[in-house]
Amino acid sequence: MLIYNTLTRRKEEFVPREPGKVAMYVCGPTTYNYIHLGNARPIVFFDTVRRYLKYRGYNVFYVQNFTDIDDKIINRAREVGEEPLNLAARFVNEYFKDADALNVLRADIHPKVSRHLDEIINMVQALVDKGYAYVVDGDVYYEVRKFDGYGKLSGRTLEDMQAGARVDVDVRKRDPMDFALWKSAKPGEPAWDSPWGKGRPGWHIECSAMALKYLGTNFDIHGGGFDLIFPHHENEIAQSEAATGEPFARYWMHNGFITVNQEKMSKSLGNFFLVREILAKFQPEVVRFYLLSTHYRSPLDFDDEKLTAAARGLERIKTSLGLLEEAIAGQEGDAGARPDPALSLRLDELRSEFERAMDDDFNTALAIGIVFDLAREVNTYLQKDSGAGAAEKGAALKKARDLFKDFNGVLGIFKTGENSNILLRGPGRGDAGLVEDLINLIVEIRQEARKKKDWTTADRIRDRLKEMNIILEDTPTGVRWKTQG
């Protein structure tokens, strides 16, 4: 398995710290608002990485933090007149609503900064003791010149950075690039006691402290967005490796940015899209499918037309699985039958192609292409007669269904085992069973009209139902209907 490592700027064979086990840490959101599209990409992508590693048989321990102490939270809390920690906790709950909708599995641990002050303070103290940090008026700064490897992740030297520095230089710092490990509190701000007075952690130290606590040194995968490479992850490395004297993380993975209508999302442009705004227009599966349809290191643009195209593509996959389930349901189970090789051999090929794609730095775009291949393979098989016996055919169909489910177990692009008819499960829809009965009744009446060749009535019913997003399909064996989100 190959993983592109930001640290070395190339794909490397993945060798975990301990055989069979993967320890990974992904930088989670700062909870001062609902999550936006830019947050959604790493959340969904790294969830997929984790699922695939599991599929590959690794025992994965997955940590994703919440930053619940931060300037942005404090500012926001002041605006709305709420306690900062309260506001942060509220948006942690909101985070889970969005993440659940996107079919993101819970991390093994979701540590919060506010619960790890002891670890953070101890780490800052260790850095001060070792001479990597200095104290000025209750603030503690990390001295970047003291750390030899500073710049190794982002690939730039301290000289490069200073040439381009656009930051106002704080005269109390020994070097303009020195960054805060601990910030003294101003009146009214949340503050914790420390050896340097009341204050709060700097931005980068939390991730170092929490990752080291739960995963130890030299853990396997550290992930996040491209923009975190510098300064956030660069600083994490500097702090952690200076404090422990050991390598911090082995593989650094960074996802590319999301743009909206070809523009970077930014507050000044007013195009910061929240996940739930998109979810109001598109089904969550479509959003997840779209996020995975481009390789994670490439930029990805969002607009309604692209999402609509993605929705149609995903529909094709879901239809295929639906046809497959339908065919299996009409078949007597015959355990022990040998799957029809006409389909079965191809299924084996598709599985290994899928694995090859994912093994190559999690190429989800290619992998999705293989899911489409599977769909066409199944649809074709369902239409033609291979000449095999019913039991063999049934076994092949079940094998195809298992393959679909395995692919989906990794990609998570459609929900299984529940009614996907959004009309029937949406809020305020009343008795879903009643709705279903009524549609069945209408379909029945339409069938009678069709028998009498009353096409005007039959077409009118079909057209009117379509306007209500209920799609009727006449097949040789009866009428199939579904709702369209």
Add this chain to the structure above:
RNA sequence: GGCGACAUAGCCAAGUGGUAAGGCAGAGGACUGCAAAUCCUUUACUCCCCGGUUCGAAUCCGGGUGUCGCCUCCA
């Protein structure tokens, strides 16, 4: 100013040395009362441009053009 990424059909998007995956949209056909769904066929003599290396390059090298990102809170 410093650092870096990308440029593939109408659109989205894989592919990093051997005659261009897949999806959406479009065209033709099969099926259908008509549709829908599905299947079959079809849509890039070519991968931004100009040079070079090579028997051979979308893929490597040099130059150019364009787009984007980081260097500041940001996923």
